[in-house]
Amino acid sequence: MHLNVQDLSVARGGIAVLEGLSFTVNPGQALILRGPNGIGKTTLLRSLAGLQPALNGEINAPNESIAYAAHSDGIKHVLTVRENLEFWADVFGTNDIAPALNAFELEPLANRPAGALSAGQKRRLGLARLLVTARPIWILDEPTVSLDIHAVEMFANAIRAHLVGGGIALIATHIDLGLEADILDITSFKAKPVAMKDDAMEGFL
Amino acid sequence: MSLWEYANPVKFMALSGRILPWTAALSAICLVVGLIWGFFFTPDDFRQGSTVKIIYLHVPSALMAINVWFMMLVTSLIWIIRRHHVSALAAKAAAPIGVVMTLIALITGAIWGQPMWGTWWVWDPRLTSFLILFLFYLGYIALWSAIEDNDTAADLTSILCLVGSVFAVLSRYAVNFWNQGLHQGASLSLDKEKNVADVFYQPLLVCIAGFVLLFVALMLLRTRTEIRARRTKALLARERMA
Amino acid sequence: MKALLIRDLRLAMRAGGGFGLGLAFFLIVTVLVPFSVGPDSALLSTIAAGILWLGALLACLLSLDRILALDWEDGTLDLLACAPLPMEGTVSIKALAHWLTTGLPLILAAPLFALLLSLPSAGYIPLILSLLLGTPALSVIGTFGAALTVGIKRGGLLLSLLVLPLYVPTLIFGSEVARRGADGLSYSTPLIMLAGITLGTIALLPFASAAVLRVNIR
Numbered sequence: 001m002h003l004n005v006q007d008l009s010v011a012r013g014g015i016a017v018l019e020g021l022s023f024t025v026n027p028g029q030a031l032i033l034r035g036p037n038g039i040g041k042t043t044l045l046r047s048l049a050g051l052q053p054a055l056n057g058e059i060n061a062p063n064e065s066i067a068y069a070a071h072s073d074g075i076k077h078v079l080t081v082r083e084n085l086e087f088w089a090d091v092f093g094t095n096d097i098a099p100a101l102n103a104f105e106l107e108p109l110a111n112r113p114a115g116a117l118s119a120g121q122k123r124r125l126g127l128a129r130l131l132v133t134a135r136p137i138w139i140l141d142e143p144t145v146s147l148d149i150h151a152v153e154m155f156a157n158a159i160r161a162h163l164v165g166g167g168i169a170l171i172a173t174h175i176d177l178g179l180e181a182d183i184l185d186i187t188s189f190k191a192k193p194v195a196m197k198d199d200a201m202e203g204f205l
Numbered sequence: 206m207s208l209w210e211y212a213n214p215v216k217f218m219a220l221s222g223r224i225l226p227w228t229a230a231l232s233a234i235c236l237v238v239g240l241i242w243g244f245f246f247t248p249d250d251f252r253q254g255s256t257v258k259i260i261y262l263h264v265p266s267a268l269m270a271i272n273v274w275f276m277m278l279v280t281s282l283i284w285i286i287r288r289h290h291v292s293a294l295a296a297k298a299a300a301p302i303g304v305v306m307t308l309i310a311l312i313t314g315a316i317w318g319q320p321m322w323g324t325w326w327v328w329d330p331r332l333t334s335f336l337i338l339f340l341f342y343l344g345y346i347a348l349w350s351a352i353e354d355n356d357t358a359a360d361l362t363s364i365l366c367l368v369g370s371v372f373a374v375l376s377r378y379a380v381n382f383w384n385q386g387l388h389q390g391a392s393l394s395l396d397k398e399k400n401v402a403d404v405f406y407q408p409l410l411v412c413i414a415g416f417v418l419l420f421v422a423l424m425l426l427r428t429r430t431e432i433r434a435r436r437t438k439a440l441l442a443r444e445r446m447a
Numbered sequence: 448m449k450a451l452l453i454r455d456l457r458l459a460m461r462a463g464g465g466f467g468l469g470l471a472f473f474l475i476v477t478v479l480v481p482f483s484v485g486p487d488s489a490l491l492s493t494i495a496a497g498i499l500w501l502g503a504l505l506a507c508l509l510s511l512d513r514i515l516a517l518d519w520e521d522g523t524l525d526l527l528a529c530a531p532l533p534m535e536g537t538v539s540i541k542a543l544a545h546w547l548t549t550g551l552p553l554i555l556a557a558p559l560f561a562l563l564l565s566l567p568s569a570g571y572i573p574l575i576l577s578l579l580l581g582t583p584a585l586s587v588i589g590t591f592g593a594a595l596t597v598g599i600k601r602g603g604l605l606l607s608l609l610v611l612p613l614y615v616p617t618l619i620f621g622s623e624v625a626r627r628g629a630d631g632l633s634y635s636t637p638l639i640m641l642a643g644i645t646l647g648t649i650a651l652l653p654f655a656s657a658a659v660l661r662v663n664i665r
Contacts, residue, residue, distance in 0.1 A: 014356050015442055049529055052665040068529045072522025078461040079454070090450030091530045129526075340612040347608055351599050360662040361595055365609065368591065368655050372613045375644065379619040382640070 008057035010047040016191035030169040030181035041172040067135035073126025077115030089132040100131035119146040137168045212289035229422040235415030243408035265416035267310035273303030281363035293359035298427035304342040330380045455544035469506040476502040477560040488565045495564035496625035511589040534657035542590040550582035573628025581621035584645040594659040
């Protein structure tokens with residue numbers, strides 16, 4: 001169980017934004033991605049999660065091993081917290097949502113409609129979803145948005161527990177989570193505009 | 206040297222730039238000769254009088270209306286399978302021409318139908334099918350114009366063209382089942398006996414050639430415009446990145 | 448798959464889920480027809496079958512953009528794309544949920560609305576039969592349209608423009624069954640055609656819908 005990336009290039013709107021990325025994340029390790037806004041962190045993470053095709057290179061990870069969480073959590077406002085989690089647990093074929101509720105201190109809110117939660121509480125629900133997927137590789141895009149200090153601590157603990165269990169986490173974030181993790185600054189992988197080749201096969205660029 | 210080399214926009218631009226004036230000129234000659242010949246130098250039909258001469262517009266445009274959709278289907282398939290941008294852009298460029306051809310066929314048909322059948326419009330299977338084809342063209346063009354991202358738009362419209370073709374054929378049969386019509390059989394066919402006398406037939410062929418060439422010329426011109434627009438867009442995007 | 452179906456049904460039933468909206472629309476269309484064509488019941492009974500089919504089709508159309516747009520906005524579709532569910536399965540379930548919450552109530556209500564339009568008594572069974580066989584195709588085709596337009600802001604009008612031409616064969620055969628039935632004629636040929644179209648779309652169109660959805664998620 002590794003997440004291995006070889007010479008990866010990713011594109012947004014058909015234009016390469018990052019190129020030549022290679023890294024490996026071993027079980028029990030976390031990798032934190034840094035880089036200024038617009039550099040292509042989200043594009044990279046979506047490509048790794050398989051939501052969009054990579055331009056070039058290889059992504060090696062076992063089948064159906066990746067859980068992805070981004071800015072929008074897929075929470076249904078008219079369903080309760082419990083129903084929201086149970087749905088994802090069913091989809092991923094797990095059935096115990098108690099640990100997830102517990103890890104993000106959601107038990108007192110379990111029977112409230114998700115629409116009545118605050119932004120931070122919704123975010124906690126979105127992150128609790130990761131636990132019920134039972135997937136070993138977590139790909140997280142700015143997971144701490146709208147979390148308070150206490151909730152960030154909860155999140156960091158959940159990551160630690162995940163890593164201790166042999167999991168892998170890839171996190172794009174700007175704040176310090178207090179994790180023992182490698183940091184990869186992707187600024188240097190910014191794609192250089194290629195020289196206009198007149199005889200290129202698809203010579204639009 | 207394979208045909209696929211012209212899927213390269215640069216090669217396509219060079220080749221189309223060379224043949225565009227020729228097709229445009231040829232089409233103008235064919236249309237002028239065919240239409241004048243057809244309108245002024247053919248006898249009146251013994252039953253239909255001079256109204257029959259509208260076939261020189263009606264038949265070629267109706268043929269083109271269907272064949273343009275077919276060409277869009279082929280280019281959409283090429284885009285889906287081989288992902289040549291020129292192919293997707295050619296489909297995009299052809300659609301508005303197809304819609305105009307369909308409209309010409311419908312309007313000339315109505316003008317012809319009025320003296321012949323005593324009505325501008327009947328819900329005849331052929332007429333209805335063309336109306337449905339017109340709606341399919343409109344949907345296709347609307348989808349192209351609604352999507353910002355070029356590749357997404359090309360993918361979605363290609364699949365719509367594929368699915369739409371199947372449903373267009375289904376609609377054709379459904380409409381046939383729904384109402385048996387007034388419309389005469391096809392004026393031209395390869396296997397059956399000719400319905401049209403030679404005097405009418407020869408100028409008609411010239412007109413059809415003119416319409417085909419006109420379509421090719423317009424399609425090349427519009428595809429060239431699309432390619433240039435794409436290149437402009439790509440250059441601007443690069444400038445923003447640098 | 449079952450979880451997705453149950454969730455979609457639950458969402459439709461809860462407040463703001465739009466359940467019953469299509470039904471109310473169907474009722475209003477049925478009520479408006481006599482106002483526009485006149486109260487003559489002989490005229491109404493000849494056009495009843497066609498009007499009911501058209502009303503059902505429009506009511507179906509009304510709720511199409513809810514099939515995927517809400518899940519698109521809150522990111523559920525992204526997350527479902529990573530889940531161990533094939534996209535073809537997801538769109539099929541979505542279409543099934545749409546049929547259960549929109550098509551099925553329409554079929555159940557149709558005989559009641561047929562009374563309002565004085566449909567001849569021979570027409571009831573073919574009407575229900577044709578709706579039962581035809582409305583699943585409307586949901587499946589509608590899901591394809593919804594998948595095409597999911598990424599477009601205010602795509603509702605475009606959705607109608609794209610989907611309505613695709614509805615033509617279903618509408619022709621469906622209302623042919625209902626009309627022939629109301630006239631006391633044999634309707635087995637159009638019924639078989641209708642069944643063929645419905646089965647064909649259920650079998651094949653989810654692949655197109657899934658392909659389109661993947662492109663939109665990209």
